[in-house]
Amino acid sequence: MAQPLSFDTVHTGGPTTTTRSHSELTAEVLHELVEHLRQNRTQLREEWARRITEARLLTAMTKEEIFAEATSVYDNYVEALATGTFEALQAYSRNLSERIIPRGVETHEVVGIVLLLRDVLARSLFSKYQADFTKLDRILDAYEPAANRIANTVAVGFVQERERVIRQQQEAIRELSTPVLQVRERLLILPIIGVIDPQRARQLTEQLLRGIRTNRAKVVVIDITGVAAMDASVANHLVQTVEASRLLGATVIVTGLSPEIAQTLVNIGVDLGKMNTVGDLQGGIEQAERLLGYKVVPQAEAN
Amino acid sequence: MEVPILKQGEILIATVQAALTDSDLMQLRRALVEKVAKARARAIIIDLTAMDVMDSFASRTVREVAQMIRLRGAETVIVGIQPDVAFAMVQLGLSMGGVTTALDLEEGLEYLHRKFKTIL
Amino acid sequence: MKDCLAVVENEICVAIKTDQDVVAARQKGRSMALELGFSASASTLLATAISELARNIVSYAGSGEIVLRATQNSGGPGVTVVARDAGPGIPSIEHALRDGYSTSGSLGLGLPGVRRLVDEFEIVSEVGRGTTVTVRKWKG
Numbered sequence: 331m332a333q334p335l336s337f338d339t340v341h342t343g344g345p346t347t348t349t350r351s352h353s354e355l356t357a358e359v360l361h362e363l364v365e366h367l368r369q370n371r372t373q374l375r376e377e378w379a380r381r382i383t384e385a386r387l388l389t390a391m392t393k394e395e396i397f398a399e400a401t402s403v404y405d406n407y408v409e410a411l412a413t414g415t416f417e418a419l420q421a422y423s424r425n426l427s428e429r430i431i432p433r434g435v436e437t438h439e440v441v442g443i444v445l446l447l448r449d450v451l452a453r454s455l456f457s458k459y460q461a462d463f464t465k466l467d468r469i470l471d472a473y474e475p476a477a478n479r480i481a482n483t484v485a486v487g488f489v490q491e492r493e494r495v496i497r498q499q500q501e502a503i504r505e506l507s508t509p510v511l512q513v514r515e516r517l518l519i520l521p522i523i524g525v526i527d528p529q530r531a532r533q534l535t536e537q538l539l540r541g542i543r544t545n546r547a548k549v550v551v552i553d554i555t556g557v558a559a560m561d562a563s564v565a566n567h568l569v570q571t572v573e574a575s576r577l578l579g580a581t582v583i584v585t586g587l588s589p590e591i592a593q594t595l596v597n598i599g600v601d602l603g604k605m606n607t608v609g610d611l612q613g614g615i616e617q618a619e620r621l622l623g624y625k626v627v628p629q630a631e632a633n
Numbered sequence: 634m635e636v637p638i639l640k641q642g643e644i645l646i647a648t649v650q651a652a653l654t655d656s657d658l659m660q661l662r663r664a665l666v667e668k669v670a671k672a673r674a675r676a677i678i679i680d681l682t683a684m685d686v687m688d689s690f691a692s693r694t695v696r697e698v699a700q701m702i703r704l705r706g707a708e709t710v711i712v713g714i715q716p717d718v719a720f721a722m723v724q725l726g727l728s729m730g731g732v733t734t735a736l737d738l739e740e741g742l743e744y745l746h747r748k749f750k751t752i753l
Numbered sequence: 754m755k756d757c758l759a760v761v762e763n764e765i766c767v768a769i770k771t772d773q774d775v776v777a778a779r780q781k782g783r784s785m786a787l788e789l790g791f792s793a794s795a796s797t798l799l800a801t802a803i804s805e806l807a808r809n810i811v812s813y814a815g816s817g818e819i820v821l822r823a824t825q826n827s828g829g830p831g832v833t834v835v836a837r838d839a840g841p842g843i844p845s846i847e848h849a850l851r852d853g854y855s856t857s858g859s860l861g862l863g864l865p866g867v868r869r870l871v872d873e874f875e876i877v878s879e880v881g882r883g884t885t886v887t888v889r890k891w892k893g
Contacts, residue, residue: 490827497828536794539716546736570723577719577728579712579735652780655772686779686797688804689863717797725801725866 359472364412366458367451375404378443378450387442390434399426403484407447411476416483423487431488431495440488441481448477510541517618518547518580521611523556531567538571542578549618550575553611555586565594572605581621582606585614636661638668643675644745646738651683658694666701674707675749678741682713692727699732708733708748712741756818765821767807769838775807778819782834785821789830791892799832799890802870805863806836806886813862814840814883824889831872831891839883846878 367374379400382388388396402422410419427440455473459466511519520538542550552571554560560568572582583606587595595602608614636657638647645668647661665677679695681687699709711734714722722728735741757766765785767778782803786796803819810817817838824831843849849864864886868874873889 493827535720536716539719543716543736546740548736548740570720573728574716574719574723577714577722577734578716579740652776654776685783686800686804688779688801688808689866690808715797717794718801720794721798721801721870724798724869725805725863726869727866 356468356472359468360411360414360476363455363469363473364408366455367408367411370454371404371408374450374454375400377454378404378447381446381450382443385442385446387439387446388435391430399430402426403443404447407480410480410483411473414476416479419480419483420487423484424491427488427491431492437485437489437492441485444481444484448481451477510537512541512545512547513615514619514622514624516546516548516622517615518542518545518550519553519611519615520550521553521556525558526560526564526567528563528567531564531571535567535571535574539574539578542575542580547580549581549583549621551583551585551611551614551618553585553614554588554591555611557586557588557591560591560594562594562598565591565598565600569595569598569600569605583608583614583618585609585611636664638664640672640674641742643673643749644742645669645672645674645677646680647677648680649683652685653691655690655694658691662694662698662701665698666705669702669705669707676708676710676745677702678710678712678738678745680713680738680741681711681718682715682737684713684715684718687714687718687722687727689725689727692722692729696730696732699730708745710735710741710744712737756816757820763823767819767821768816769807769810769819769836770816772811775804775811778807778821779804782819782821782832785823786832786890786892789823789832789892791832791890795890795893798870799834802867802888802890803834803836805867806834806888809862809886810836810838810840814838817883826891829892831889833887833889834871836886836888837883838885842880842882842884843876843878844880846876850876 375397379393379397382396382400383393391399403426406419406422410416430440452470452473455469456466459469509521511521513519518538518541520534520541522534526534538550538552541547552568554568568584572584575582585608587607587609592602595605606617608617636647636649636653638645640646645665647665649661653661665679668674669677677698679698681695684691695711699711702709709732711729711732713736714734733744735744756768756770759766765781767774767781769775769778779800783796783800786799787793791799803821807819810819815838817836817840820835820837822833822835824833843862849862850868851865864876867886867888871888871890872893873887875887876884878884
């Protein structure tokens with residue numbers, strides 16, 4: 331039963347390839363080509379694995395692993411050609427990516443091996459149909475757009491998975507690098523170090539607010555000594571953090587304000603007179619303790 | 634939905650139960666102003682722990698309550714604003730103006746206790 | 754104009770007319786976000802934005818609708834909110850969107866504030882015909 335098969339037109343950077351879509355002839359041709367690829371599965375797969383090693387790709391994997399994955403990829407590839415549908419291939423690609431990304435496999439390697447497979451199969455078609463040029467033409471007309479779409483699907487699947495992993499890692503790093511410290515009862519210190527982007531600023535604020543509630547903090551010291559520069563949007567985040575903390579009943583002391591950052595705050599309309607600022611962290615903690623009613627006794631007296 | 638208002642000594646405590654509509658908020662405002670006069674309260678605590686969203690109307694109404702209560706010589710303390718809600722409020726540009734806020738009921742009572750040196 | 758006539762799969766439509774509808778719309782928005790895996794914080798931001806948009810409909814147009822739609826992009830799930838009314842419309846959108854980080858308690862439409870709560874913001878308004886505000890928030 332001939333099914334109408336259609337493949338999107340894919341720009342390969344060279345002359346544009348067009349398909350004769352929805353024609354029974356294409357379906358027949360594709361069927362013949364898939365048969366050929368299935369019959370010669372073993373030797374084509376071996377040829378491909380050899381070329382992968384030659385091109386020094388997938389160096390993070392052993393020969394056995396490469397062969398095992400090569401088998402799956404090959405079968406999925408031919409299946410995609412046969413059915414003209416790519417969902418299964420997409421799912422397989424993401425699955426494969428999930429497995430090989432932790433192994434350190436990179437994007438250029440994945441794109442590389444899929445293109446190598448495309449070439450190996452193309453060469454095999456050339457040698458089979460070299461006597462009948464018209465036939466070869468029709469075969470390639472059916473094969474090329476499909477092969478390109480497959481390469482695209484696999485590469486995109488890999489990249490998407492990689493981006494997802496990177497986002498996860500960034501999130502984890504952000505969480506680790508914004509510690510909210512409880513140093514005394516009812517007193518929290520939030521030292522901010524490095525570059526803050528709006529997303530990190532938002533996460534900072536959320537963590538601090540949760541910390542205020544959990545620790546029942548009455549005073550928070552936000553130390554920005556370690557912050558290199560602050561643009562208007564991040565400065566606004568700081569102001570919002572101060573205001574949100576107040577809504578939870580906490581007093582905020584900002585320490586380590588550089589002249590540049592002070593200027594940024596003034597520029598966005600912040601009344602520094604209303605904001606509780608102290609020169610350095612030590613001074614900020616002392617003021618916090620005064621606010622909390624602690625009496626700081628010098629060492630000698632305590633003895 | 635009626636908001637329960639309890640009396641503890643000279644302090645009225647209004648505990649918001651759940652999502653309040655605008656009419657609920659206005660009803661609360663009326664009730665508080667009335668009760669402050671009747672009970673000769675020195676302060677009211679409005680507990681917003683159960684408010685899952687504070688929008689412009691809610692925050693404006695709360696500030697208005699505080700203003701009206703102040704005209705009767707009493708103080709208002711807002712407690713229980715949740716971290717997520719506080720965050721959303723400042724993003725939206727809302728604030729409680731000059732109204733005193735505290736973390737929760739316990740903190741709010743302690744604050745008033747210290748302020749009035751009243752034994753509850 | 755009758756609201757919420759065209760019901761589509763994956764969409765929740767809330768007719769907005771009373772202050773109770775404002776609460777209903779934001780609660781449904783919050784539920785949808787939580788179901789899609791949004792954090793509690795992000796869900797609250799979305800619910801607050803919906804509350805403001807619904808409130809504008811009641812205050813300025815009398816009635817309208819809010820449509821909530823579960824969306825998806827390469828980054829993951831999200832929620833699209835369309836707040837539509839056939840009210841008087843906004844004469845100067847530029848003016849309404851002029852950003853001041855004012856904490857005066859939101860006079861007017863509060864649109865700059867709503868914009869800060871969400872990831873994508875779009876507004877179409879015509880005097881005499883109505884206003885449609887479309888916002889989108891991603892799980893992120």
